[in-house]
Amino acid sequence: MLRFLIRRTVSAALILLVVSAVTYLLFFALPSDPALLACGKQCTPQLLATIRHNMGIDAPVPVQYWHFLVGVFSGRSFGAASCPAPCLGYSFVNGQPVLQTLLNRFPATASVALGAAVLVLTLGVGAGMIAALRRGKAADKVAMGLALIGASMQIYFFGIVVRYIFVDQLAWLPLPGYTSPGASLSGWAGGMLLPWITLAVVNVATYARFTRSSMLESLSEEYVRAVRAKGLGPWGVYVKHAWRGAMTPVVTMFGIDLGLFLGGALITETTFNIPGIGKLAVDSVADSDLPMMMGTVLAASTAMVLVNIAVDACYAVIDPRVRAL
């Protein structure tokens, strides 16, 4: 397990290095000049040069990237503004180190993504299980029908419709928004309800259908029959053994899908105006805030890499045959 973690951490670091280099080169080689924007109306060539220098964009791009890397480990300063290590750049638009903004925005994104993931897994796996156990019966057909409808929804469209009906018209759901769970737990959950439902409805179908087929396959395994031959009851047969086998591919798919999920969370944030990293990314594009754009890309890639390590570690727990590798 230790060797696994070391190997994965090293490869994660390499991936992030490549991602940062590529995004850096892509963004900072763009023709737009953030210094010019920052310079404002009464710009003089002198002022522009100072701003350029302060922004750290007066050197050739590879050198800039090198400064960026050094900053990650030892911090750096941009004119009067200081950016302590680990420094991912400084946003002149926000007047804050990029990392600081990302950290401020992170809880909102994590709330949307994790809450929806929990909802999707419980609803999807639950519905899939019921459908598999009641195969061909009414419950199966209802669950799969709902799944089909959910699967054909788009986050953006569905989110707006649900908001219009349930928030604006019926007022059954509170306004979407982000409150820190530390400040008010009910406020937090209330504000998250709509984003969670939206993101979950769109994804739950896939999980319901996949769980159903995985469970049906698992139920036809010889070992499930053998468990029945041992005299175990429904709990032992369906939950302890069949479900355990059925969940392995579901967890695998969840791992693969987490990227989509994060993407979905970002779209959901912008749809509902939740101040998370997705909203930050969109805003930073609108503001031509290059360091912030790059920061959001790095944050997303880091999240992906970490999540993949976690999922791989999960396999080892969930499937003993993987442990031996």
Place this chain on the structure above:
Amino acid sequence: MTAAVNPANPAIVTSVSTEPFLQVRDLSVRFSTEDGPVQAVDGLSFSLERGRTLGIVGESGSGKSVTSLAVLGLHDRARTRVGGSIRLDGAELVGADEARLRGLRGSRMAMVFQDALTALSPYYSVGDQIAETYRRHTGCGRRAAGERAAQMLALVGIPSPRRRARDYPHQFSGGMRQRVMIAMALCCDPDLLIADEPTTALDVTVQAQILELLAEVQQEFRTAIVLITHDLGVIAGIADDVLVMYAGRSVEHGSVGQVLSAPRHPYTMGLLASVPRLDGAVDVPLRPVPGSPPSLLAVPGGCAFHPRCQARDLLPDDPCGSRRPALLGGDGGDGGDGHARGEADDGREAADGHAVACHLGAAERVAFARRTVEAKPNDTTRTEGTSR
């Protein structure tokens, strides 16, 4: 160590009932499938005493596994009709409620499956899987069940059982895995053990070891064993009685001596001819019965074996395609379409417990057997010529 857990008490067993320990009467199993009803087992009868072994032989698809699952009551009730009677120690199992069957499965009757790799869950250690069965039926604690698991692994000859109990099925060799399967089946001291092709997935030397283990276990616990196989060679060493199945029916039934040394059904003769002989050349290829077993969706009328039978021409009027021969000569018997032709002048066979379902009379049978034996040396020389 093992004597303490042995529940078999001969004194009680012999005094309780005169009925056989396991008695299957006229068992039929019918599935409804999308292609129509499938009669996988039809009119099967046999009985088995404690400490004895019944071998059930037949090609793949003849209904052997369906029979064993019926005994354990494992068929899906919604899709399967099980008829006839299965009595275990005097208690009827056909139609018994699920909770009662559940209590018997794994404790009084247990099953060893063909392929331990698929029949053991990959997700739990073998110790856990054995302990789980033991706890289910004894209600004892985790610790005691763990002890029991290690004890059972030791019983079936797995080295360092305590350590191995924590391993997962994929960490065992095929033979060791089958031993684990047997340990699991035996952990609650069942009186009846059904082993469904327990050695088919194993290589020959390991096969012999597993069969020997089953024999030892039987000696020690007086277990009644139903040994299912498609290999008559496996039967020879271990079974007391043999039942030969074809297309869901019993076609020959008798003691090992009767069936293996004086087979009466052309199908059994064919199977015997395909068994590699221990005294013969090792690389003489098997001579399987020509043709393949019928689809159960369209079982041939008359004798189900008739399209493959090479003895038909010995009978005048070809009754085989139209009239089903009754299983005659055993103690049970089942009705075919009228009597076997040879039955009237063959009264001797009716009493010896060696039952056969075939229209051939004694004389034709001898003629056919001679023809088979005479065919053999030719084949052997020919194959020896090609294999050297």
